Amino acid sequence: MSWFDNAQSLMDKTWLGSLLGIVSFIAAIIFYFWPRKQTRLSYVHLGEHVLGSASDTLPSAIVVQYNGISIPRLTKSILIFWNSGENTVKGEDIVAKDPLRVHIGDDGQILSAVILKSSRAVNDFSILKTPDIAANEITFDFSFLDKDDGAVVEILHTSTDRNPRIRGTLKGLPQGFRNLGQFTRPKPQKNKTGALLSTFTTSLFPALVFSSAAFLFAMYFPRPEIISAGTFNGLMGGLGGFSSAWLGHAWTTRRRYPKSLHLEALE
Structure with a gap:
């Protein structure tokens, strides 16, 4: 018996499609909740x-x-960082020999750095x-950062690299x-409804469409005779489970900084 026959024999089980769907749904839940329990900082x-520009300096005139x-040039960089985990991060955990710092390109120098906004004054960000x-x-x-606490920093510098990076070590x-x-x-966004609609259409809607299409295909589309009922149900269950995992992943990895750090100047 070939490997294809063995695989088809395994798939020819009525319970396999349901099992794949359940396992994938549980995986999607794990992908959503597991990162929330971690200590994590993002920017x-x-x-x-x-x-000026990245390739040329200002004309001599x-x-x-x-x-x-x-x-030689003037570059403006905006950096938004925040506590994207669930655990509180304490400033006392910053390693003195490797302090937290913003790094620009090696070909420039920082002229000024201004805190445009911080989540709370009690964070004592400086x-x-x-x-x-x-x-x-x-x-x-900073003194401490609870969940979603952070700051928006504007940096003026002379580097050709417009993208700053954060370096340093935290215990x-x-x-x-x-x-x-x-x-x-x-x-x-004029209201919360508009923001939710934007999130739905860009991240969640494709996964929902894919999941619904797999369900309708399994229910109403004629099954090819060369594929057994168990194999067909297993494939459709796998597609539905995959779309569920995709839905969870799209929701957890969307690039969103906290609303408390939003500025009209960022629009």
């Missing part, structure tokens, strides 16, 4: 060249100075520029900050 970023020092830190880095500190968080990449400027 997104956005940048643009205000003067144009002179731009910052505090009396001529600069930005520091110490003499022992490189010109292309700036350190930051109990060996993987460090999770870089979720560039964030897309959100469209203004």
Whole structure:
């Protein structure tokens, strides 16, 4: 008996389709709740060249100075970071020999860094520029961060790299900050209904359509004669389970920073 016959014999079970659907549904639930129990910090970023570009400096006829020092270009980077886990992160867990800091490209220097918004004043978030830190880095500190606590920081610098990165070490968080990449400027939402509708259409709707199509196909589409009933039900159950897992994954991995950190300037 060939491997195909063995696989078809295994699939030719009436209970297999239901089992696959149940297992996939349980997996989707695990994918949703498991990350919520972890200690996790995340950040997104956005940048643009205000003067000059990544490839060329400013023309010699144009002179731009910052505090009396001529600069080749001016780059603005926005960084949003927050506690994306469930556990509280304490500032006392920052390792002194490897402090938390924002790093820009090696070809530039940081001119200024401003906190545009923080979740709560009690977090005591602050930005520091110490003499022992490189010109292309700036350190930051906080007292503690509960779930969804964080800050929005605007950095002006001269690097060709528009995307800042967070470096440093926190006790109990060996993987460090999770870089979720560039964030897309959100469209203004007049109410919560509009925000929920946007999430549904971009992330959840495709998975629901796929799941519904698999169900309707299994119920009403004529089964090919070369495929047994058990195999057909198993395949449809697997497709439905896959769409359930996709639904859970799409919901948990959507790139969203907390609403408390939203600014109109980010739109």
